[in-house]
Amino acid sequence: MSRLCLILFGPPGSGKGTQAKLLRQSLEVAHISTGDMLRERVASGDSLGRAVADMMQSGGLVPDDTVNRLVEERIEQPDCARGFILDGYPRTVEQARLLETVLAAKGISPVVVHLQVDYNVIIARLSGRRQCPTCGALYGVTSNSPEVSEVCDYDGSKLVVRDDDKAEVVLERLRGYDRQTVPVLEFLKNTGVRTFVVKGAEMPPQAIARQIKWLLKERGGTA
Numbered sequence: 001m002s003r004l005c006l007i008l009f010g011p012p013g014s015g016k017g018t019q020a021k022l023l024r025q026s027l028e029v030a031h032i033s034t035g036d037m038l039r040e041r042v043a044s045g046d047s048l049g050r051a052v053a054d055m056m057q058s059g060g061l062v063p064d065d066t067v068n069r070l071v072e073e074r075i076e077q078p079d080c081a082r083g084f085i086l087d088g089y090p091r092t093v094e095q096a097r098l099l100e101t102v103l104a105a106k107g108i109s110p111v112v113v114h115l116q117v118d119y120n121v122i123i124a125r126l127s128g129r130r131q132c133p134t135c136g137a138l139y140g141v142t143s144n145s146p147e148v149s150e151v152c153d154y155d156g157s158k159l160v161v162r163d164d165d166k167a168e169v170v171l172e173r174l175r176g177y178d179r180q181t182v183p184v185l186e187f188l189k190n191t192g193v194r195t196f197v198v199k200g201a202e203m204p205p206q207a208i209a210r211q212i213k214w215l216l217k218e219r220g221g222t223a
């Protein structure tokens with residue numbers, strides 16, 4: 001049985017983090033979030049960790065070959081024996097190119113799942129969120145909504161829309177995601193990586209996770 005390498009893509013608001021957690025549990029594979037991985041490496045304080053800390057402190061991006069080296073080491077850890085989910089990686093075409101070489105050398109065929117969501121749904125969801133300017137409590141539209149519309153349950157303050165949730169800010173984040181991700185997805189598809197599009201946010205998270213598992217089992221030839 002070959003090891004699973006699931007590359008999970010999804011824009012902000014697609015539920016990617018939730019899916020990564022659900023799938024990690026039910027598939028018994030590791031969840032590798034590049035952000036967490038870099039932070040852990042910095043915390044370890046070894047020479048590469050210190051180099052990464054310097055790069056991040058100087059505001060620079062961590063170079064592709066460094067990120068790749070870290071991922072390459074990470075997937076040799078025991079928790080990746082059955083497979084792993086890559087979350088937030090590869091982020092550039094160069095990273096994707098290097099990753100393919102690493103995986104090919106190990107005989108692993110990656111599978112891409114792209115959680116696609118209607119941008120209008122994300123904007124409605126995020127721009128419908130409210131925050132209390134007094135105590136910081138967060139309220140949603142469909143879940144965790146306040147008892148009285150637009151008023152904080154705890155202190156009666158009038159709720160506000162966070163700057164990050166304003167429609168134009170959300171749209172800009174989504175466009176940024178597209179600019180960065182579309183070329184990487186195209187590259188992977190063109191090199192023959194099996195790519196599945198799954199509708200995120202339109203079903204409960206558990207149902208989406210079941211659909212992804214089905215795709216991996218029935219259509220991916222893995223697990």
Ligand SMILES: [Zn+2]
Binds near residue numbers: 132136154156
């Ligand atoms: Zn409040």
